[in-house]
Amino acid sequence: MPQKTYRQAINEALRSEMQRDPGVIILGEDVAGGAGCAGEEDAYGGALGVTKGLIGEFGQSRVIDTPITESAIVGAAAGAAMTGLRPVAELMFVDFLGVCFDQIFNQAAKFRYMFGGKAKTPLVLRTMIGAGFRAAAQHSQTLYHLFTAVPGLKCVVPSNAYDAKGLLIQAIRDDDPVVFFEHKVLYDTTDDVPDEAYSIPFGEANLVREGNDVTMVALSRMVHFAAEAADSLAQEGISVEVLDPRTTSPLDEDSIIESVEKTGRLVIVDESAKRCGLASDIAGMVSQKAFSALKTGIIQITPPHTPVPFSPVLEDAWIPSVDGIKQAVHELAKH
Amino acid sequence: MPQKTYRQAINEALRSEMQRDPGVIILGEDVAGGAGCAGEEDAYGGALGVTKGLIGEFGQSRVIDTPITESAIVGAAAGAAMTGLRPVAELMFVDFLGVCFDQIFNQAAKFRYMFGGKAKTPLVLRTMIGAGFRAAAQHSQTLYHLFTAVPGLKCVVPSNAYDAKGLLIQAIRDDDPVVFFEHKVLYDTTDDVPDEAYSIPFGEANLVREGNDVTMVALSRMVHFAAEAADSLAQEGISVEVLDPRTTSPLDEDSIIESVEKTGRLVIVDESAKRCGLASDIAGMVSQKAFSALKTGIIQITPPHTPVPFSPVLEDAWIPSVDGIKQAVHELAKH
Amino acid sequence: MQMSHDVLLQAYQTMRTIREFEERIHIENTTGDIPGFVHLYAGEEAIATGVCMNLNKDDYIASTHRGHGHCIAKGCDVKAMMKEIYGRSTGLCGGKGGSMHIADLEKGMLGANAIVGGAPPLAIGAALSAKTLGDGRVAVAFSGDGASNQGTVFEAINMAVVLSLPVLFVFENNGYGEGTGHDYAVGSGDIAGRCAGFGLPAQKVDGTDFFAVQKAASKAIERARAGGEPSVIECQAVRFFGHFEGDPQLYRSKDEIESLREHSDCLKLFRSAVCADGQVQGNQLDAIDEYVAQLIDEAVSEAQSAPFPDASEVLTDVYKSYL
Amino acid sequence: MQMSHDVLLQAYQTMRTIREFEERIHIENTTGDIPGFVHLYAGEEAIATGVCMNLNKDDYIASTHRGHGHCIAKGCDVKAMMKEIYGRSTGLCGGKGGSMHIADLEKGMLGANAIVGGAPPLAIGAALSAKTLGDGRVAVAFSGDGASNQGTVFEAINMAVVLSLPVLFVFENNGYGEGTGHDYAVGSGDIAGRCAGFGLPAQKVDGTDFFAVQKAASKAIERARAGGEPSVIECQAVRFFGHFEGDPQLYRSKDEIESLREHSDCLKLFRSAVCADGQVQGNQLDAIDEYVAQLIDEAVSEAQSAPFPDASEVLTDVYKSYL
Numbered sequence A, B: 001m002p003q004k005t006y007r008q009a010i011n012e013a014l015r016s017e018m019q020r021d022p023g024v025i026i027l028g029e030d031v032a033g034g035a036g037c038a039g040e041e042d043a044y045g046g047a048l049g050v051t052k053g054l055i056g057e058f059g060q061s062r063v064i065d066t067p068i069t070e071s072a073i074v075g076a077a078a079g080a081a082m083t084g085l086r087p088v089a090e091l092m093f094v095d096f097l098g099v100c101f102d103q104i105f106n107q108a109a110k111f112r113y114m115f116g117g118k119a120k121t122p123l124v125l126r127t128m129i130g131a132g133f134r135a136a137a138q139h140s141q142t143l144y145h146l147f148t149a150v151p152g153l154k155c156v157v158p159s160n161a162y163d164a165k166g167l168l169i170q171a172i173r174d175d176d177p178v179v180f181f182e183h184k185v186l187y188d189t190t191d192d193v194p195d196e197a198y199s200i201p202f203g204e205a206n207l208v209r210e211g212n213d214v215t216m217v218a219l220s221r222m223v224h225f226a227a228e229a230a231d232s233l234a235q236e237g238i239s240v241e242v243l244d245p246r247t248t249s250p251l252d253e254d255s256i257i258e259s260v261e262k263t264g265r266l267v268i269v270d271e272s273a274k275r276c277g278l279a280s281d282i283a284g285m286v287s288q289k290a291f292s293a294l295k296t297g298i299i300q301i302t303p304p305h306t307p308v309p310f311s312p313v314l315e316d317a318w319i320p321s322v323d324g325i326k327q328a329v330h331e332l333a334k335h
Numbered sequence C, D: 001m002q003m004s005h006d007v008l009l010q011a012y013q014t015m016r017t018i019r020e021f022e023e024r025i026h027i028e029n030t031t032g033d034i035p036g037f038v039h040l041y042a043g044e045e046a047i048a049t050g051v052c053m054n055l056n057k058d059d060y061i062a063s064t065h066r067g068h069g070h071c072i073a074k075g076c077d078v079k080a081m082m083k084e085i086y087g088r089s090t091g092l093c094g095g096k097g098g099s100m101h102i103a104d105l106e107k108g109m110l111g112a113n114a115i116v117g118g119a120p121p122l123a124i125g126a127a128l129s130a131k132t133l134g135d136g137r138v139a140v141a142f143s144g145d146g147a148s149n150q151g152t153v154f155e156a157i158n159m160a161v162v163l164s165l166p167v168l169f170v171f172e173n174n175g176y177g178e179g180t181g182h183d184y185a186v187g188s189g190d191i192a193g194r195c196a197g198f199g200l201p202a203q204k205v206d207g208t209d210f211f212a213v214q215k216a217a218s219k220a221i222e223r224a225r226a227g228g229e230p231s232v233i234e235c236q237a238v239r240f241f242g243h244f245e246g247d248p249q250l251y252r253s254k255d256e257i258e259s260l261r262e263h264s265d266c267l268k269l270f271r272s273a274v275c276a277d278g279q280v281q282g283n284q285l286d287a288i289d290e291y292v293a294q295l296i297d298e299a300v301s302e303a304q305s306a307p308f309p310d311a312s313e314v315l316t317d318v319y320k321s322y323l
């Protein structure tokens, strides 16, 4: 099967859905780039090149460069979605939610409920998350917990190229508003990705690695750290099962509980917030629904309760590490 | 001791701190009301009358009516706080955070860290939370989880008039940005409130009721429901300890753990989100740090994962209830 | 353009329906039967009516917290609206929305909106749909004077200009944002003027004058429909009731409302204009008044006896599908 | 007002320092030693310098993602800045902020800002402090042309007008917001014009002409200081490098930068202006060039050998006090 990057996989998903459905449009800042300039059209193709090439195929009316105006971008997408299009809006960095959150959390997410079931809002908001680029406190956050908390939204956190394509196709076809979180450090990672369109249903965790001693739930980039830790632990004779929920809303509670019932031990590795983040969400769920299966306390591995620092030394210390994960499992395995 | 409402208590806290420190100013929409109108000054005194009377004492230069422009309000407060004032800004309903979140979560909250410890941002953002007013999906939310998740912010959730006064005075004197969440249904509740100024430190839970069988952690309005349920359960011979953390950030983990170590059972009652809310945050913390003390699973009682509905019948069903709490405890007590 | 007799009667009926709807809610509200926050549109009827009569059923409007008038003018069923305001299961939104969230997508009414400045970004989205699908529709966003200070509104206006979207932004300047005066809150005091700076035609009209509103709106909507060009209309308006029901209105002078009702009532002004030049007979309007009174009467009594939703419905309609 | 010889040399030195700082970072950046996103100010020196030379040390500025020039013009230590950009513990922010968050509160520099439109609301807050405390200070907010489409910016401008705050909003219109042209993104194409609609004086000046900027800024800042009146200046600017370091700049025409460097270099223009009328000798400027080259050289080598923070510092400076 062809090897493709996470970036290419996302681009392919967009292309195939735009070919399939003329109602799919893309809008955002520099999603093409070059509008109103003397040089090339498609000069950017998105800040990190994810939408490159689409304007050439679909034209300016479907790949729409906007001013720097996130409330208008997200609001326009929400309004367009409730009136017949399937817009894919781009919020360049999730850190910018602070200037446009209303349009997604109070508007798009709530239309259906407020209007008594009569609205359909098939909107996808693509956005970039994650530390690791030395991009500092306002360009490095992993904020999917803020969206996961919002009833009416679905949240997708692909950890690899294959999932990114299938989940994005699903997101675009979905009739509810979906926020799609792309981890910036993953764009150049590669995977087997079929050329044809395929979709991955929401709410179905991926079993990354089977194991019997410890269940490890990890999200987005952390899946790779978890798998690496699991490989290393396997050599010590500790068998770790790694689960990637792939979507945080809906969350595949069943698969997590089933695994915990097998292993009796749970570690959660997540780059979102230490407080009210996904790790505590999952820990809370398991401690309510599968308590009797637990042999020992649930360990959450998250960044500290601090902003993301700039200096490489500090940022590296901020991001959960493979070593930190292994240490936590050693701790657990004692029980 | 004089009986005062939650509303009066907050008003008194503002008045006493404004008397004490000329750097304390208030700004927000209709915090006085009547600016540019033919009728009375102080026509509103805040949407629900909380700041009434202050403009009379402190004048327009310290009680500042603003246009409807939340980013400018919160941003101005953040900018003023880092340059020598102690602004108390009002975000009328917390539901409006979507048009101004950037200025609090990316700016005010992060100054100190981003600037290497050199900034001081003594800002208080007062805001209204909670269902129960038939105010529907965009005016009834309890969103302190979104702020609690943000490193750099402190979050205060007073459940009664006495605490409201002491905690607000503490908030105004505090050198970090504080978000102060007032539950709209509590404004008319009364309590013994001393006339003089006093402060309540952050991160110290209030032991509302002692008990031995079950620990119940409840926040804001839910403290009253928890206490009512506890009273009723006491008559059945179930002894419930009720803890009110009073601040969600910092969170008094020690008191919660200590109580769980005594009772072995934990119920959390919270009006914020079911997903990534305070209930899962606390459950996750306990399941990591005090697992061995638990005799049974932790129960989270929250609203469902839906927006807040308008119709009284639906809204009443949405809000956690005393009956629901009692039922959960019966469930627990079986173990 | 001369309006036909029928169109005049229809316009009057719309305005009268809005007025009666609001006056009646004001009365009924005192009984405590109407839940939640209610913001009445009485006094501003000529605006919603003068604008929406230029729209087709499948054109779009996006409204405000003060949305009853826009709903009625866009053709929403008044009985279903009343039931919604009473929180009943047969309301337009099944009782889940209430006054601040009434919507009727089949009528192109994209919702009242409880967030000041919430609607304009949505309206440009509807206009973007129209442009992309080439279906010739247009969108209208209503906002208040207070909303004209909210950043989202300017973002929407600018984007409409940049993308040449078929949208009209209507500002209803009733002089107040809650209890804060327009003259205080709006730098320059000139909403149309500040909008014009974004590169689109912006006109000021007397919002108590149905004909003036209709004429300006018709031109703007034609322009949008023909070439995708956005525009702005600022309507000077008057508000007969408080900001919300229960507002003691201390910020207004004692005789302001009385004087407005006397001199600036768009219904009275309409009646004298059309009767003066003999286009319409007074008794034709009286008949409409009677018809409307009856209709609203029925709407209220039907709403009061309509069933509440079942508590289990709290869980439905969150997603089209979820797990 | 004629500027003294010393002031002219000082202005030149500031501009040259910014230029050299940025040109050198551009070179050093290719080695990969400089972490993260870096946005260079080269080409726009006359703006930061022409504005900030009218400010006192205790006046305030709030800046953008492209903030090095503003920092230097406001008097931040260039060596500490360079160390910050290299992520070192002795940097201005201890390595926690980096290029997009350099701040120096003691110099009234309230921070670069990685959120487009983030600074103007903060600047009005600083102006509110000045007004409340009556200390006669003023605040300046810098924004780009792209930022002029962000709602927060208009909110800040409107509030400054409403509250009569001593603040100046400077727009640096370098023609691009990332790879999107100003002509496309800014409805009406006239930033000063759209700002004027909010009720404050707004002027357009040539941002490559130090004297024009200085004159306009001086007037606006005096007005603010005297009576708390806000104003706007839009400066037509040029950007010599890409949006960020690493930007292939495909959206620009091939010879644009060359031509700008030839004809629109504010430093060259300054030199010929002051030398032409004999106010300053060319060799005086050459001496400054040499001094600055040496300074930046030291700044870079000192930064490169400065220590990184200790990993444990990740946990400090979140709160003044917590638990």
Ligand SMILES: Cc1ncc(C[n+]2csc(CCOP(=O)(O)OP(=O)(O)O)c2C)c(N)n1
Binding pocket: B029, B068, B070, B092, B096, B099, C065, C066, C114, C115, C116, C117, C143, C144, C145, C146, C147, C148, C172, C174, C176, C177, C178, C243
């Ligand atoms: C973002 C936001 N801020 C504040 C409010 C509270 N609020 C509701 S209506 C209103 C006044 C709106 O004034 P205007 O736009 O003039 O409309 P009017 O009520 O006069 O029709 C305010 C401040 C809100 N609902 N949303």
Ligand SMILES: Cc1ncc(C[n+]2csc(CCOP(=O)(O)OP(=O)(O)O)c2C)c(N)n1
Binding pocket: A029, A068, A070, A092, A096, A099, D065, D066, D114, D115, D116, D117, D143, D144, D145, D146, D147, D148, D172, D174, D176, D177, D178, D243
């Ligand atoms: C709210 C927000 N949206 C988008 C961005 C991404 N971004 C950073 S700089 C920039 C362009 C800014 O253009 P302009 O204001 O003209 O400033 P210039 O870069 O030209 O100096 C963009 C889009 C951001 N940092 N913040």
Ligand SMILES: [Mg+2]
Binding pocket: C144, C145, C146, C172, C173, C174, C175, C176, C177, C178
């Ligand atoms: Mg108004």
Ligand SMILES: [Mg+2]
Binding pocket: D144, D145, D146, D172, D173, D174, D175, D176, D177, D178
């Ligand atoms: Mg620019």
